[in-house]
Amino acid sequence: MRRADADVIVIGGGPSGATVAAEAARVGARVIVLEKRQGDSPSRAGVIQPRVLELLDARGLMGRFREAAQHWRPDFEIPRYIYAGLTGLRYDLLDSAHPYALILPQTTTEHLLRAWAAESGAEVRRGVTYVEHTEDADGVTVTALDADGATVRLDARFLVGADGARSEVRRRAGFPFEGREAAMTAVSVDADLTFPWAASMQMRRNENGWVLAYPFGHKTTRFIIVAEARRTTPRDEPVTIDEVRESLRAIFGEDFDITSAKWMSRYGDTHKMTPYLRRGRISLVGEATRVHYPASGIGMNYCIQDAFNLGWKLGLVAAGDAPESLLQTYDDERHPVLRDLMDDVATQCALHFDFSPGGLALKRFVETELIPVPEVNAILRDRLSGFKTTYHRGGDPHPADGTRVGDFRLGDRRYTEVAAGSAFVFAERAAGAPAARALPPRVTWVLDDDPGFTRELAGASAALIRPDAYVARAWTATPSGSELDTAYAEAVGRGARTGLTSAGH
Ligand SMILES: Cc1cc2nc3c(=O)[nH]c(=O)nc-3n(C[C@H](O)[C@H](O)[C@H](O)COP(=O)(O)OP(=O)(O)OC[C@H]3O[C@@H](n4cnc5c(N)ncnc54)[C@H](O)[C@@H]3O)c2cc1C
Structure with a gap:
């Protein structure tokens, strides 16, 4: 049963909350964001990493982010990055339209993301503080206080806790938060x-x-x-x-x-995480799910990637275009990625914070002998940039299945231009493609006659690409209509999706 006020209530209008709201609203969910602050939050994160830049590009937002960064400082692209406080990571060698970290204060990033959420149709209410919620078979009722201290009650089908490291939603919903307190x-x-x-x-x-x-x-x-x-x-x-x-x-x-x-x-360097990301009608996203030392400036970036994963799923479920079981894939896909992230942060901290003679010698060795090795450099930059994340199907997948999609020429446009106005994109080599197709709902079909297309997709001649710019299914030969239908059904949680694994960052 559809509740009256919204399909989705998001608590917190920081980077995670604004992004999940935008992504759910753009595919049709009615979304309300409650943000307790009326002014700006302090500017913590200073960089946006390459994978997030690709995702923003797939929403047509890069122009405004680059313009804001340019206003902030002219040399806003950082092509050589750091790992564990050591220099030499060659972001400029990433195979991407955005082979750099973009310097931008978090305050500005949040402004831009909230504006995008509002443009996508989400209602952002500022000065409203979440207090508690109740959950029943049909949905949730949220109790909040507005800026005058008046009680506000809102009903929705789903609740998202994007309220940061000290998440009250997490506490009220009873999610465990496991790990250790800060040691330094x-x-x-x-x-x-x-x-x-x-x-x-x-x-x-x-x-x-x-x-x-x-x-x-x-x-x-x-x-x-x-x-x-x-x-x-x-x-x-x-x-x-x-x-x-x-x-x-x-x-x-x-x-x-x-x-x-x-x-x-x-x-x-508090190091804590929830053992799962959703339960019942409640999903947690961003720092509500974990806190860790902000090593190499990747924290907010993984939060935004969580939000891109959850947003379209919530939106399609809320709009009645996917079953609720689709939401479980958010946990299945992102939790392993976040476990790897936590391990990676711990690894970096162990190296970064050791200033003993042995520790300094180890840093010198890693910086001068290991980081310059091309294979090592590639491993480290893929982890930080977000490029290592894949969402593979089990069975016998095509090499492109589950991999990230950056930008590439697609027909007479670019992939990012098509994606900005679409949910799913079905890209197909023109040679061998049928003249007409009955498409599943929410799919934009683009034909391409350029051989460069197959290079981007590991030799595939057709690929169904998810809203969050990962390949749902790729094919070597042109798929039949029923193969496409099956792939779409699996991608929206309707079909059997066996043995899902995600490779970490
Ligand atoms: C010093 C420092 C430097 C950092 N540098 C980087 C960096 O360079 N790069 C990077 O990627 N990350 C960095 N981070 C991490 C980054 O700041 C966080 O990962 C990011 O802010 C998390 O986003 P979020 O939306 O999940 O949570 P938050 O940004 O904490 O947003 C949560 C929102 O929820 C609101 N809220 C909380 N409770 C309620 C309530 N009860 N009702 C309504 N609203 C509520 C808050 O006001 C806030 O706006 C840094 C962090 C620190 C501390």
Whole structure:
């Protein structure tokens, strides 16, 4: 039974909540987002990673993200990235239209994502704080408080907790949150200081710790500092300018005339995760499902990828075009990816935070001897960029099955142009294709006569591509109508989908 107020209520209008709302709304769900803040959140994440750039491109959003980044700083593309605080990751070698990390403050990213959610048809209500919910066979009832303290009650079929690391939805819904508390803390500072070097990014390390510095807007420098002497400082102890100057002196060996900062934050390496991402009518997305040290700036990016995975599924289910069982594939596909992410963050932290003589020697060895090895570089950059994630079917899949789709020429357009106005895309080599097809619902059919098409899709002559730009099914030979119908049914949770596995990031 369809509830009155919305199909989906999303708690939290941060990167995860805004993205899941946009993705569900664009395929037809009625979505309300409740966000407790009326102003901006502090700008934590500073970069958008290549896979997220591809996904934004598939929604026609890259123009506005690049324009915002350009306004922020002219050299906003970072073609050489870091891993565990070490240099040399060759993002410029990624096979993508976006072989770089894009520098943009999270505040701006959130503005753009919320605007997109609203354009997609979601209603974003600010100043409304989720308090609790009840769940029954038909849906959920959410109780919230508006900015005047008045109680608001809303009914919906599904509830999404996108309310961040301290998620109240997670707590109220009884999801376990397992792992360990923070063992150390680090500091991030947006200092009022013109960036003092010619290079766009600077990194230093010694026995006293590690610092990353880069320009972050007009006359602002972002410093990320892991200071050996301060690592056990409790998270709630305020950061002071004196502490920042002292740490920079010890690690950089020089003083900076920092007198003020726009933002200073102390954060820890708490490492916790939920054992599943959904239960009944409640799904969690983004940091509501895990917290970890923001190693190499990938946290928000995996949150946004979660949201792209969940959004279209919720939208199709809510619109009555897919069974509720489709939602389970969100957990089946993303949970293994997130477990790998947590392991990867732990690996990076072990290397990154060891400033002993042995630890420093190991860093030198990894940086100078291992990271430059092309195969090692490829493994590490695929993990961080998000390119390693695949959603494979079991059985005997085509090599392109479950793989990510970037941009490529498709017919007389680009894939991203077609995807921006579509749910599923069925791309097919013109040679051998029938003149007409009865298509499953929600599928845009594009014929292509360019051989480059098959290179993009591992030699396939046809591929059904999901809304989140992963191949649902690829074929070597032109599929019959019933083969296409079966593949579509499986992709929307109607058919038997056996042995699903996802490879981590
Ligand atoms: C210092 C630091 C640096 C970082 N740097 C990077 C980086 O460079 N790259 C990167 O990818 N990631 C980085 N991260 C991680 C990134 O900030 C998070 O992964 C990201 O913000 C998570 O997005 P989210 O939408 O899941 O949660 P959040 O951003 O926390 O959003 C949750 C939203 O829910 C709202 N909310 C909470 N409770 C309620 C309620 N009861 N009712 C209504 N609304 C509610 C909040 O106001 C908030 O807007 C960094 C994090 C830190 C701390």
